[in-house]
Amino acid sequence: xxxxxxxxxxxxxxxxxxxxxxxxxxxxxxxxxxxxxxxxxxxxxxxxxxxxxxxxxxxxxxxxxxxxxxxxxxxxxxxxxxxxxxxxxxxxxxxxxxxxxxxxxxxxxxxxxxxxxxxxxxxxxxxxxxxxxxxxxxxxxxxxxxxxxxxxxxxxxxxxxxxxxxxxxxxxxxxxxxxxxxxxxxxxxxxxxxxxxxxxxxxxxxxxxxxxxxxxxxxxxxxxxxxxxxxxxxxxxxxxxxxxxxxxxxxxxxxxxxxxxxxxxxxxxxxxxxxxxxxxxxxxxxxxxxxxxxxxxxxxxxxxxxxxxxxxxxxxxxxxxxxxxxxxxxxxxxxxxxxxxxxxxxx
Amino acid sequence: xxxxxxxxxxxxxxxxxxxxxxxxxxxxxxxxxxxxxxxxxxxxxxxxxxxxxxxxxxxxxxxxxxxxxxxxxxxxxxxxxxxxxxxxxxxxxxxxxxxxxxxxxxxxxxxxxxxxxxxxxxxxxxxxxxxxxxxxxxxxxxxxxxxxxxxxxxxxxxxxxxxxxxxxxxxxxxxxxxxxxxxxxxxxxxxxxxxxxxxxxxxxxxxxxxxxxxxxxxxxxxxxxxxxxxxxxxxxxxxxxxxxxxxxxxxxxxxxxxxxxxxxxxxxxxxxxxxxxxxxxxxxxxxxxxxxxxxxxxxxxxxxxxxxxxxxxxxxxxxxxxxxxxxxxxxxxxxxxxxxxxxxxxxxxxxxxxxxxxxxxxxxxxxxxxxxxxxxxxxxxxxxxxxxxxxxxxxxxxxxxxxxxxxxxxxxxxxxxxxxxxxxxxxxxxxxxxxxxxxxxxxxxxxxxxxxxxxxxxxxxxxxxxxxxxxxxxxxxxxxxxxxxxxxxxxxxx
Numbered sequence: 001x002x003x004x005x006x007x008x009x010x011x012x013x014x015x016x017x018x019x020x021x022x023x024x025x026x027x028x029x030x031x032x033x034x035x036x037x038x039x040x041x042x043x044x045x046x047x048x049x050x051x052x053x054x055x056x057x058x059x060x061x062x063x064x065x066x067x068x069x070x071x072x073x074x075x076x077x078x079x080x081x082x083x084x085x086x087x088x089x090x091x092x093x094x095x096x097x098x099x100x101x102x103x104x105x106x107x108x109x110x111x112x113x114x115x116x117x118x119x120x121x122x123x124x125x126x127x128x129x130x131x132x133x134x135x136x137x138x139x140x141x142x143x144x145x146x147x148x149x150x151x152x153x154x155x156x157x158x159x160x161x162x163x164x165x166x167x168x169x170x171x172x173x174x175x176x177x178x179x180x181x182x183x184x185x186x187x188x189x190x191x192x193x194x195x196x197x198x199x200x201x202x203x204x205x206x207x208x209x210x211x212x213x214x215x216x217x218x219x220x221x222x223x224x225x226x227x228x229x230x231x232x233x234x235x236x237x238x239x240x241x242x243x244x245x246x247x248x249x250x251x252x253x254x255x256x257x258x259x260x261x262x263x264x265x266x267x268x269x270x271x272x273x274x275x276x277x278x279x280x281x282x283x284x285x286x287x288x289x290x291x292x293x294x295x296x297x298x299x300x301x302x303x304x305x306x307x308x309x310x311x312x313x314x315x316x317x318x319x320x321x322x323x324x325x326x327x328x329x330x331x332x333x334x335x336x337x338x339x340x341x342x343x344x345x346x347x
Numbered sequence: 348x349x350x351x352x353x354x355x356x357x358x359x360x361x362x363x364x365x366x367x368x369x370x371x372x373x374x375x376x377x378x379x380x381x382x383x384x385x386x387x388x389x390x391x392x393x394x395x396x397x398x399x400x401x402x403x404x405x406x407x408x409x410x411x412x413x414x415x416x417x418x419x420x421x422x423x424x425x426x427x428x429x430x431x432x433x434x435x436x437x438x439x440x441x442x443x444x445x446x447x448x449x450x451x452x453x454x455x456x457x458x459x460x461x462x463x464x465x466x467x468x469x470x471x472x473x474x475x476x477x478x479x480x481x482x483x484x485x486x487x488x489x490x491x492x493x494x495x496x497x498x499x500x501x502x503x504x505x506x507x508x509x510x511x512x513x514x515x516x517x518x519x520x521x522x523x524x525x526x527x528x529x530x531x532x533x534x535x536x537x538x539x540x541x542x543x544x545x546x547x548x549x550x551x552x553x554x555x556x557x558x559x560x561x562x563x564x565x566x567x568x569x570x571x572x573x574x575x576x577x578x579x580x581x582x583x584x585x586x587x588x589x590x591x592x593x594x595x596x597x598x599x600x601x602x603x604x605x606x607x608x609x610x611x612x613x614x615x616x617x618x619x620x621x622x623x624x625x626x627x628x629x630x631x632x633x634x635x636x637x638x639x640x641x642x643x644x645x646x647x648x649x650x651x652x653x654x655x656x657x658x659x660x661x662x663x664x665x666x667x668x669x670x671x672x673x674x675x676x677x678x679x680x681x682x683x684x685x686x687x688x689x690x691x692x693x694x695x696x697x698x699x700x701x702x703x704x705x706x707x708x709x710x711x712x713x714x715x716x717x718x719x720x721x722x723x724x725x726x727x728x729x730x731x732x733x734x735x736x737x738x739x740x741x742x743x744x745x746x747x748x749x750x751x752x753x754x755x756x757x758x759x760x761x762x763x764x765x766x767x768x769x770x771x772x773x774x775x776x777x778x779x780x781x782x783x784x785x786x787x788x789x790x791x792x793x794x795x796x797x798x799x800x801x802x803x804x805x806x807x808x809x810x811x812x813x814x815x816x817x818x819x820x821x822x823x824x825x826x827x828x829x830x831x832x833x834x835x836x837x838x839x840x841x
Binding site: 005009162244247 | 451452453454455456457458459460461462506507508509511514515517518521522533534536540542543546626
C-alpha cells in the first residue's frame with residue numbers, strides 16, 4: 001500500500017507558507033517554478049529517468065514547506081534533492097556530475113531560461129533574442145569551486161533529510177495513470193497519443209506552485225491528468241462517474257483539472273517575472289537564466305521590503321528568527337479552532 | 348446514485364477547462380491579481396468555513412472506517428482533500444453531500460516534518476557496539492516507553508554524504524508494517540541541527556536476540572518452539588519478499604525475540620528493494636559469510652529472494668543444534684563446508700552453475716567419473732538426515748530444500764509457510780507459552796561474539812582462486828566428525 005500513497009502537506013504547513021514567510025507569495029511562486037524547471041533540466045543533462053527527477057521535484061517541494069526558501073541557494077537545494085534521490089535509486093550520480101551540470105545550467109552559455117528559449121506566446125512580441133553563444137570558459141569548473149559546491153551539496157542533503165524526518169518515499173502517479181488508461185481501454189483512441197498527453201500533464205503538474213503533488217494522492221493526480229488528456233485529444237470518456245472507480249470524488253477531480261490546466265499560463269507569466277527580475281538586478285543577465293537569492297534580494301529592495309536576518313549567510317539563522325512567531329501564531333490559531341469546534345458542537 | 352441531475356461539477360469542470368484554454372495572457376494576469384487579493388482574506392474565510400464544516404466533516408470521518416488515524420481532530424489529517432482555496436471550499440460544501448452515496452477509499456499517507464531531537468530520550472544502557480555502530484536502550488521521556496536507539500554510522504571523511512545503506516534501512520523500515528519486522532518509530536538527530544552528524548534510528552525494543560539465547564540456553568529449543576520461531580521468521584520474510592525487499596543479512600543475531608515469544612527481523616543495513624526480475628548487477632558482498640548462499644560465493648551478480656531462503660536454512664539448522672551450521676573461515680572454506688553438507692553441484696542438480704564467475708576456478712570431479720563410480724554421491728537429504736538424526740522426515744525435507752545448491756529449487760517464503768513440517772505433531776507452540784530468558788540487553792553488556800560481520804560496502808570482492816574440490820567427490824569424510832553428538836536421548840518432546 002505504501003507504494004500508492006504519499007505523505008501530504010498539512011493545512012498548517014500550507015497556511016504557514018502563505019502567511020508567515022517573509023517573501024511575497026508571487027516571489028515564492030517564481031522561485032518554486034524556476035527551481036523545479038532547473039531540477040528537470042538537470043535531470044535531463046544527467047540522463048536520469050523522469051521517475052527519478054520527478055521524485056526529486058516532489059522532495060524539493062516538501063522541503064520548502066518545512067524550511068524557509070531563502071535559507072539556502074535555490075540551485076543548491078535543487079542539486080541536493082537530485083543527488084539524494086539518485087543515490088537511493090538504481091541511477092546514482094556523482095557529486096562531480098552534478099557540479100558540472102549545475103555550473104553549466106547556471107552559466108550564461110546555457111539556454112536555461114534564456115529569453116530565446118521561451119516558447120512564443122504571442123505574435124505581437126518582438127522576435128526573441130538570438131540564442132546564447134557557447135563560451136566554455138563560462139562553465140569551466142575550477143577545483144575550489146567544485147569543492148565548495150560539494151560541501152554545500154552535502155550540507156543541503158542532510159538538511160533536506162532532517163527537515164523531512166529522513167522520509168524520502170515518493171509515489172509517482174505516472175505508473176498508476178498508465179494502469180488506469182489500460183483499464184479504460186485507452187478511451188478507444190491512439191494509445192501513445194493519450195498516454196503521452198496524460199504524462200505531459202503529470203510532469204507539468206510537478207511545476208505547479210499550487211503544489212498539487214503535496215495536496216493530492218497519486219490516484220487523484222492520475223485521474224485528473226487522464227481527464228485533461230481525454231479532453232485535449234477529444235476522446236470519449238465513459239458517461240458514468242468513472243473517476244469514482246479510482247477513488248476520486250468529483251470535487252477533487254474538478255480542482256485538479258483546473259489546477260493542472262492553469263500551470264501553462266502561470267508558467268509563462270512566471271518566466272516573464274523571472275526575466276524582469278534578472279534584468280532589474282545589476283549583472284543579472286550575465287549570470288545565466290536561473291533566479292538566485294541575490295535577484296530576490298534585489299527585487300525586495302526595489303519593492304522596499306526588507307528581509308530579516310537569515311538571508312545572506314549559508315544559513316540556519318533564518319529558521320531561528322522565524323520559528324518563535326510561527327509557534328505562537330499556530331498555538332493561537334489552534335485554540336481558536338478548538339473554541340469554534342466546541343461552540344459548534346454545543347449549538 | 349448521483350444521476351445527471353446532480354452532475355453540476357462535470358459541467359462546471361468542463362466549462363472551467365474550456366475557459367482556461369481560451370484565456371489569453373492578459374486575462375490570466377488579471378485573474379492572478381484577483382486571486383492574490385482573494386487569498387489575503389481567504390484564510391480568514393477558511394477558518395469560518397472550517398468551523399461551519401466541522402459537523403459535516405465529522406460525518407464524513409465516520410464514513411471512512413478504513414482510516415485508522417483519526418485520533419485528534421485539530422491536528423489530525425483532514426478528512427477530505429487538503430483545501431488551499433477556501434472560497435472554493437465553501438462553494439463545494441453542498442455538492443459534497445452527493446458523495447455520501449458512494450464509498451471512496453481514502454489513502455492516508457501521513458505527513459512530513461522535521462526530525463525531533465535525541466534529547467527526547469534518556470539513555471539507559473548500551474546494548475551493543477558492532478560493525479554498524481552503536482545501539483542503546485533508552486526511554487522516551489514523554490511517554491516512559493523503552494526503545495532501542497541505533498546510531499547511524501557516519502564517516503565524516505566520506506565525501507559522498509550520508510551512507511546509502513543507512514538511508515535504505517530507514518526507508519525500508521518506514522515502509523514496512525508487519526508483526527515480525529522490527530518497527531521503526533522515528534529518526535531523531537543530535538541537538539546541533541546546523542550540521543547533521545548524529546542520527547539515531549528509534550526502534551522498538553526487544554529483550555533478546557536469538558543468537559545470545561542460543562549461546563546461553565542449556566538445552567536446545569523444543570521441536571514445537573523451533574517451528575514457532577521458523578514460522579514467524581518465514582512470515583516476516585514472505586512479507587518482505589512480496590514487497591520486493593531483500594534482507595541480505597539474515598542471521599540469528601539479527602533476529603530479535605521478546606519475552607512474549609515474538610520474533611522480529613531486524614538490521615536492514617544490507618536490505619534493498621529489488622525488482623522482479625532482478626537487475627543484472629547487484630553486489631555479491633552481502634550476507635554474513637556463514638549464512639551466504641553458494642551462488643553468492645560463486646560470484647553471481649544477479650540473484651533474488653532465494654539468497655534469503657538459504658540463510659533461513661542455515662538458521663533452521665542453528666536452531667536445532669544451537670550452533671551455526673556452516674562456519675567457514677573464509678569464502679573457500681565456506682564453500683567447502685557447504686559442499687560437504689549438501690553434496691557437490693552437478694549439471695543436473697544445478698544447471699548453469701559452471702557459468703558463474705568463480706565456478707570456473709573450481710576443480711570438481713567430472714560428472715562422467717562420478718557416474719562411473721558405483722556409489723552415487725548421497726543426496727542432500729541423506730546427508731542432512733545423517734547430521735540431524737532427531738529431525739522428522741518432513742523437517743529433513745524442508746531443510747534439504749532450503750539448502751538446495753540450485754537457488755531455483757529452494758522454496759519461496761510463502762511456499763515454506765505451507766510446508767507439511769508445520770502441520771505435523773508436535774504442533775508449533777503458542778507464542779504466549781514461550782519460555783522467558785534473562786534479558787542481557789536489558790541489564791548488562793553483552794559479551795562480544797565471534798561471528799564474522801556482514802561484508803562492508805566497497806570491500807573488494809574476494810577471488811576464490813584455484814580451489815580443488817576433487818578430493819571431496821563421493822567421500823565427504825571430513826563432514827562426519829561434526830555429526831550430531833549424543834543423539835537418541837532426546838525425550839524432551841512436547
